[in-house]
Amino acid sequence: MIKLINRRDFLVNSAILAAASSLPNNVLAQETMHTRMIPGTTESIPVVGMGAPDIFVNLPKEGNALPISVIQTMLDLGGRMIDTPAFFRPNDPVLGQIINEMNILQDLFLVGKITTSGKQEGIDHLERTVKNLKKKPMDLLLVHNMRDMKNNWSTLQQWKEEGRTRYIGVSLTRQHDYTELEAFMKAEKPDFLMTGYSITQPQPEARILPLAQDIGTAVVGVEPFKAFDDGAFFKMVAGKEIPAWAADFGINSWAQYSLKWILSNPALTSVVTETSKVKHVIDNMKAGYGDLPDAATRKKMSDHLLAMA
Numbered sequence: 001m002i003k004l005i006n007r008r009d010f011l012v013n014s015a016i017l018a019a020a021s022s023l024p025n026n027v028l029a030q031e032t033m034h035t036r037m038i039p040g041t042t043e044s045i046p047v048v049g050m051g052a053p054d055i056f057v058n059l060p061k062e063g064n065a066l067p068i069s070v071i072q073t074m075l076d077l078g079g080r081m082i083d084t085p086a087f088f089r090p091n092d093p094v095l096g097q098i099i100n101e102m103n104i105l106q107d108l109f110l111v112g113k114i115t116t117s118g119k120q121e122g123i124d125h126l127e128r129t130v131k132n133l134k135k136k137p138m139d140l141l142l143v144h145n146m147r148d149m150k151n152n153w154s155t156l157q158q159w160k161e162e163g164r165t166r167y168i169g170v171s172l173t174r175q176h177d178y179t180e181l182e183a184f185m186k187a188e189k190p191d192f193l194m195t196g197y198s199i200t201q202p203q204p205e206a207r208i209l210p211l212a213q214d215i216g217t218a219v220v221g222v223e224p225f226k227a228f229d230d231g232a233f234f235k236m237v238a239g240k241e242i243p244a245w246a247a248d249f250g251i252n253s254w255a256q257y258s259l260k261w262i263l264s265n266p267a268l269t270s271v272v273t274e275t276s277k278v279k280h281v282i283d284n285m286k287a288g289y290g291d292l293p294d295a296a297t298r299k300k301m302s303d304h305l306l307a308m309a
Helices: 006-023 064-076 097-101 119-133 149-161 180-190 208-215 232-239 242-248 253-261 278-286 297-307
Strands: 035-037 044-046 046-049 081-083 109-114 138-143 164-170 192-198 218-222 270-273
Touching: 035 138, 046 064, 046 278, 064 097, 064 270, 064 278, 081 192, 081 218, 081 270, 097 119, 109 119, 109 149, 119 138, 119 149, 138 149, 138 192, 149 164, 164 180, 164 218, 180 208, 208 218, 242 297, 253 270, 253 278, 253 297
Parallel strands: 046 081, 046 270, 081 109, 109 138, 138 164, 164 192, 192 218, 218 270
Antiparallel strands: 035 044
16 A cells, blocks of 8 residues: 655645646636536536556655645646556556545546457456556546457446446547548447547548547547657757747647647547646646637647648
8 A cells, every 4th residue: 555655745735836826817717627528428527637657657766745746736727537557567557556545536537448458358457457446437448549349349338338437438549540440430439539639640630530529429639749750749849939829828838739729629528648747737737728729720820830840
């Protein structure tokens, strides 16, 4: 069991103060970040959440202060969703222990994934995930990158029927051919889709995002800072000034530039970001506040960024 250290309150309060001091007045006036409805339900979720940095997998040598502060800062600034670590490794991720020790399980919207092939292997994978996170029912379970759909999708359907998860879906990232995904979505109408989407990987805009809207599938965006094939978004914009007109939409960093562009597509339900720094959590969460760009501004943002490539 992970024991919460005495410095927790100090670190958490410091994160909250840092967040408050960095938010402009118009954002402070807004009590919560934007939320969007999960299609076909009366449930809404905040538009910005978190992915799974390494500190959610293995405890840092300094202890649990950093992962606690990262999670608490997300919550304090209005986030709820955590795309939990995949169970690739022999040891279970530390995230489950941490969120249970923090006693925040019911405050979170947790996403788990099957990342293996084989019917029983997939079931064992889910059982291990639930045992680690202790969330019953799970909020959302996905087949990661549509792996062994013949076996894994029927398992998720059964788990939903049995009330062991509230929502089911698939993920597909770093993909240029969406033929299989499109056919699956039309046939099965999943509750959720998780896919890579950003200014530099806009491919889902052509058919997948409009289809998700048509059939009532929620979309979680991932890899918001991916730049073409190397993931070097911040290297691409390093040393470059954010255009002055972006401030009209409360954009004060390149991270917010990317996130607000993504969220301004109405097909997106939420987007998750992966960071182990509290200051970056604060920066990312702020993208969920204030005005979002309109269609003309989205094109202007895209043209401006791609001109730097």
